[in-house]
Amino acid sequence: MVNVGILGTGIFAKDAHLPALTTVDAKVVAAFNRTSSKAEDFATHAKQSGHEVTVEPTFDALLKNPKVDVVDMLLPVQHNYANLKLALDAGKPVSFEKPIAASLDEAKKVVELTDASPIPVIVLEQYVYHKGVAKVQELISKIGKPVSFIFQGTGAYNPSNKYAATAWRLNPEHVGGYLSDGGVHQVTVVTECLQSKVAQVNAYTTQLRETSGDVDVLSASFKFENGVFGTFTYGSTFGAIKKTNSLQIFGTEGSIIYDWSPGSPDTVTLQVGPDSNNMGEPQVFTVEESKHFSVDSEFKNFFEAVEKKDKSLVVSNPRKAFHQFAVIVACVESSKKDGQQVKVAQLD
Amino acid sequence: MVNVGILGTGIFAKDAHLPALTTVDAKVVAAFNRTSSKAEDFATHAKQSGHEVTVEPTFDALLKNPKVDVVDMLLPVQHNYANLKLALDAGKPVSFEKPIAASLDEAKKVVELTDASPIPVIVLEQYVYHKGVAKVQELISKIGKPVSFIFQGTGAYNPSNKYAATAWRLNPEHVGGYLSDGGVHQVTVVTECLQSKVAQVNAYTTQLRETSGDVDVLSASFKFENGVFGTFTYGSTFGAIKKTNSLQIFGTEGSIIYDWSPGSPDTVTLQVGPDSNNMGEPQVFTVEESKHFSVDSEFKNFFEAVEKKDKSLVVSNPRKAFHQFAVIVACVESSKKDGQQVKVAQLD
Numbered sequence: 031m032v033n034v035g036i037l038g039t040g041i042f043a044k045d046a047h048l049p050a051l052t053t054v055d056a057k058v059v060a061a062f063n064r065t066s067s068k069a070e071d072f073a074t075h076a077k078q079s080g081h082e083v084t085v086e087p088t089f090d091a092l093l094k095n096p097k098v099d100v101v102d103m104l105l106p107v108q109h110n111y112a113n114l115k116l117a118l119d120a121g122k123p124v125s126f127e128k129p130i131a132a133s134l135d136e137a138k139k140v141v142e143l144t145d146a147s148p149i150p151v152i153v154l155e156q157y158v159y160h161k162g163v164a165k166v167q168e169l170i171s172k173i174g175k176p177v178s179f180i181f182q183g184t185g186a187y188n189p190s191n192k193y194a195a196t197a198w199r200l201n202p203e204h205v206g207g208y209l210s211d212g213g214v215h216q217v218t219v220v221t222e223c224l225q226s227k228v229a230q231v232n233a234y235t236t237q238l239r240e241t242s243g244d245v246d247v248l249s250a251s252f253k254f255e256n257g258v259f260g261t262f263t264y265g266s267t268f269g270a271i272k273k274t275n276s277l278q279i280f281g282t283e284g285s286i287i288y289d290w291s292p293g294s295p296d297t298v299t300l301q302v303g304p305d306s307n308n309m310g311e312p313q314v315f316t317v318e319e320s321k322h323f324s325v326d327s328e329f330k331n332f333f334e335a336v337e338k339k340d341k342s343l344v345v346s347n348p349r350k351a352f353h354q355f356a357v358i359v360a361c362v363e364s365s366k367k368d369g370q371q372v373k374v375a376q377l378d
Numbered sequence: 379m380v381n382v383g384i385l386g387t388g389i390f391a392k393d394a395h396l397p398a399l400t401t402v403d404a405k406v407v408a409a410f411n412r413t414s415s416k417a418e419d420f421a422t423h424a425k426q427s428g429h430e431v432t433v434e435p436t437f438d439a440l441l442k443n444p445k446v447d448v449v450d451m452l453l454p455v456q457h458n459y460a461n462l463k464l465a466l467d468a469g470k471p472v473s474f475e476k477p478i479a480a481s482l483d484e485a486k487k488v489v490e491l492t493d494a495s496p497i498p499v500i501v502l503e504q505y506v507y508h509k510g511v512a513k514v515q516e517l518i519s520k521i522g523k524p525v526s527f528i529f530q531g532t533g534a535y536n537p538s539n540k541y542a543a544t545a546w547r548l549n550p551e552h553v554g555g556y557l558s559d560g561g562v563h564q565v566t567v568v569t570e571c572l573q574s575k576v577a578q579v580n581a582y583t584t585q586l587r588e589t590s591g592d593v594d595v596l597s598a599s600f601k602f603e604n605g606v607f608g609t610f611t612y613g614s615t616f617g618a619i620k621k622t623n624s625l626q627i628f629g630t631e632g633s634i635i636y637d638w639s640p641g642s643p644d645t646v647t648l649q650v651g652p653d654s655n656n657m658g659e660p661q662v663f664t665v666e667e668s669k670h671f672s673v674d675s676e677f678k679n680f681f682e683a684v685e686k687k688d689k690s691l692v693v694s695n696p697r698k699a700f701h702q703f704a705v706i707v708a709c710v711e712s713s714k715k716d717g718q719q720v721k722v723a724q725l726d
Contacts (some may be wrong), residue, residue: 136479173617180611187653226614232580232599234607248608251580251599253717259582259597263528263608270651271633285619303533303618369601371718373409
């Protein structure tokens with residue numbers, strides 16, 4: 031049993047973290063929010079699922095609460111670094127929501143901070159834990175050498191999106207706004223499935239909706255360190271179109287298509303064979319993700335690292351999250367240079 | 379009735395041009411091929427469809443044959459310019475197969491030559507005449523401002539491809555080999571549908587099959603003169619995968635998906651609406667292309683221009699074909715620079 035103190039009790043804390051924590055042998059024992067009424071509301075809500083939450087007057091008070099084993103932070107992204115530092119200084123393991131930071135400089139500081147500390151820290155990027163991604167990783171050796179890919183994350187603008195309407199998203203301080211907020215998820219799928227880092231990008235962006243606060247459409251070419259190249263399209267603010275989330279990987283001996291578009295089960299389709307005269311039938315694997323946006327899988331991994339006091343067990347670690355963010359930062363920089371090539375910032 | 383002299387009686391002359399010409403009020407009256415037995419075989423074959431073909435001993439003899447109204451050239455692409463010049467000097471209108479030339483310099487010479495001549499010349503690029511393309515052009519004003527696109531032309535390597543096995547393709551003199559040969563078709567779909575020119579590209583290529591003779595996979599970003607940007611993936615030499623030909627266009631007020639993958643009818647799907655709360659149902663238009671690779675439509679257009687002595691009526695003109703080829707040349711150049719941006723050569 032892990033006792034959790036929550037910093038930032040917004041929509042995602044209530045709608046995703048709380049239900050997920052309820053399923054993974056954890057108790058929420060304390061909460062702090064800048065607007066205390068929101069913390070009170072969260073505590074009331076948490077009580078219904080069996081949590082006893084003390085609303086703390088400050089983050090410092092939450093850190094000093096002896097019941098709190100770990101801190102779970104859900105903050106406007108520009109506040110990640112400062113609060114992570116406070117928590118680590120207080121000796122508390124920390125989970126915090128992606129993207130890792132609002133700028134590349136802050137992202138580097140997060141990595142330096144966590145590299146220097148023995149305390150487990152997880153950046154909550156759910157796609158690292160998606161079963162569809164794991165299935166692709168399991169199958170990819172069957173398609174020979176991966177050569178190229180097409181990633182597509184496209185959809186129509188949703189004016190009722192409750193996440194988009196939050197103030198820190200409407201007036202983003204984080205690079206690329208909408209693009210780094212949502213885009214790190216998409217980058218994660220591609221980098222996790224191909225098991226390599228993006229070396230360089232060329233990208234174009236534009237802003238279609240005022241409420242996006244910044245650019246909201248991205249179209250890019252990626253070249254990976256392992257030589258694989260492909261294209262990456264991300265935008266959910268278009269006019270009418272069926273929502274599509276898919277990654278196609280083309281190899282020398284076959285192909286994999288991972289499709290997690292809403293409205294049908296998530297599938298991974300494997301087809302094996304060297305050419306059109308020798309093609310096996312497509313094999314379709316259906317995967318069912320957790321109902322909690324995989325937040326439960328994230329916490330399971332985090333709590334294991336916390337209990338074993340072994341930060342190396344954290345899969346979605348800050349170095350990985352740095353790369354996911356750095357790819358989007360490189361895309362935004364490339365688009366400002368009218369699509370000129372930009373190398374993705376790498377850590378030592 | 380137009381009387382046609384054929385220069386180059388290879389597979390495509392027999393399998394596509396002859397049947398198409400048989401349907402469009404034309405007679406093949408003469409033919410020349412470097413290997414005369416192939417011309418004899420073509421003449422025998424043509425007789426079965428009602429053509430009376432004189433096999434000429436030289437191209438010069440074909441040009442001097444008073445029965446010949448127009449010359450239809452199907453040559454290894456590096457021979458296009460020299461033979462086009464001979465035909466125009468002899469006063470004959472010319473149709474010739476894409477791509478326009480083997481190099482950008484030669485392509486420029488073709489445009490200079492045809493710009494200076496009043497005689498109609500058509501570059502046979504069938505996608506200019508495809509009904510699916512025309513349908514997209516008809517509908518595109520309904521999706522607001524086009525913003526981005528994804529073009530995908532992917533498939534498994536076909537070792538039985540009779541066209542790929544010809545000597546000039548196995549040892550290509552044309553830029554990018556397989557890529558400029560097949561790729562101009564794909565570029566045509568995108569440029570015709572978006573009704574704009576590609577301004578700049580970033581591209582990666584690789585060669586998967588020895589028989590391709592040169593690079594055979596292309597993955598690129600395009601930015602158009604009208605500001606639209608998107609990605610372009612072309613490769614038919616992968617391991618096992620279902621063949622896919624599609625162009626998705628994302629607009630501010632809706633979307634268009636043109637799908638001409640084999641195995642099902644070609645469709646153009648239009649969906650209109652400003653956002654996910656206001657989406658019309660997708661409207662699916664089925665289009666049926668000519669059985670002759672649209673060669674019949676190409677000749678109809680060409681013969682109209684010939685009969686009216688008005689070269690401006692030719693839709694698939696050398697300037698258009700120059701651009702289709704220049705886009706691929708820019709991609710090949712970009713890939714040689716590890717994906718650095720290259721401006722597409724433009725005509726004055």
